[in-house]
Amino acid sequence: MSQSNEYRKGPVTLRGRKVPTSTTDQRLLDNSGPADWVHTDPWRVLRIQSEFVEGFGALSELGPAVSVFGSARIGPDHPIYELSTRVGEVLVEAGYAVITGGGPGTMEGANLGASRAGGTSVGLGIELPFETGLNAHVNLGINFRYFFARKTMFVKYAQGFIVLPGGFGTLDELFEAVTLVQTGKVTNFPIVLMGATFWEPLLDWLRTTLIAQGTVSEADVDLFHLTDDPDEAVRIIREARP
Numbered sequence: 001m002s003q004s005n006e007y008r009k010g011p012v013t014l015r016g017r018k019v020p021t022s023t024t025d026q027r028l029l030d031n032s033g034p035a036d037w038v039h040t041d042p043w044r045v046l047r048i049q050s051e052f053v054e055g056f057g058a059l060s061e062l063g064p065a066v067s068v069f070g071s072a073r074i075g076p077d078h079p080i081y082e083l084s085t086r087v088g089e090v091l092v093e094a095g096y097a098v099i100t101g102g103g104p105g106t107m108e109g110a111n112l113g114a115s116r117a118g119g120t121s122v123g124l125g126i127e128l129p130f131e132t133g134l135n136a137h138v139n140l141g142i143n144f145r146y147f148f149a150r151k152t153m154f155v156k157y158a159q160g161f162i163v164l165p166g167g168f169g170t171l172d173e174l175f176e177a178v179t180l181v182q183t184g185k186v187t188n189f190p191i192v193l194m195g196a197t198f199w200e201p202l203l204d205w206l207r208t209t210l211i212a213q214g215t216v217s218e219a220d221v222d223l224f225h226l227t228d229d230p231d232e233a234v235r236i237i238r239e240a241r242p
């Protein structure tokens with residue numbers, strides 16, 4: 001293949017029919033051209049990068065914090081919402097900022113408790129097809145397009161996780177966290193489950209099925225702490241990260 005039929009874009013070599021008919025500069029400067037190139041994956045990488053830069057920039061001075069997860073659908077008249085509010089308050093009283101997904105339900109409850117107690121109430125919102133926006137009790141909010149960039153912030157800036165009852169989103173965040181701990185990607189990272197009646201069947205299943213079949217060890221299941229008492233939850237976190 002002749003040299004003239006080869007096109008290099010950094011580490012990428014394009015040959016034959018893959019050689020573009022316009023250059024990157026040309027597409028940048030030619031404002032009458034098609035805008036499709038801004039939707040290409042390399043361009044997305046820059047947007048992804050900007051989410052990390054903005055997230056790190058906004059949170060780097062946060063101080064000790066705890067991420068609180070839980071259902072987007074449990075509303076203010078539910079006892080679990082009340083629990084989420086109390087958790088937010090108790091965390092702030094113990095000197096922690098509270099980080100949530102910034103949405104409705106228990107996220108809103110934890111943000112409400114945190115802001116009412118005079119603390120830093122962080123909401124890491126996510127762009128969803130059904131837009132709900134950051135709840136009104138967030139006093140430091142960041143909106144993400146990408147779940148994975150946002151999830152890094154939940155772990156990077158927290159001393160531990162408190163997980164209230166929830167659905168798939170909550171389970172995703174819970175099992176991601178426990179996998180990071182299990183594989184040693186994060187150390188001394190307590191995970192506290194709150195709402196005993198909700199979590200006990202899951203813990204039973206982990207014991208009777210996963211441990212029994214050898215897919216996890218007993219020590220893995222011991223990574224979860226279970227309590228209904230917000231003060232106890234804070235104590236567990238403080239003891240793990242003195």
Ligand SMILES: CC(C)=CCNc1ncnc2c1ncn2[C@@H]1O[C@H](COP(=O)(O)O)[C@@H](O)[C@H]1O
Nearest residue numbers: 069070071072073101103132166167168169170
């Ligand atoms: C009413 C409704 C579904 C609103 C969605 N609005 C949301 N805004 C922000 N974070 C969210 C939202 N839905 C799910 N999440 C994420 O997933 C978890 C809750 O999902 P789920 O309700 O357990 O599955 C939260 O901890 C949060 O990080």
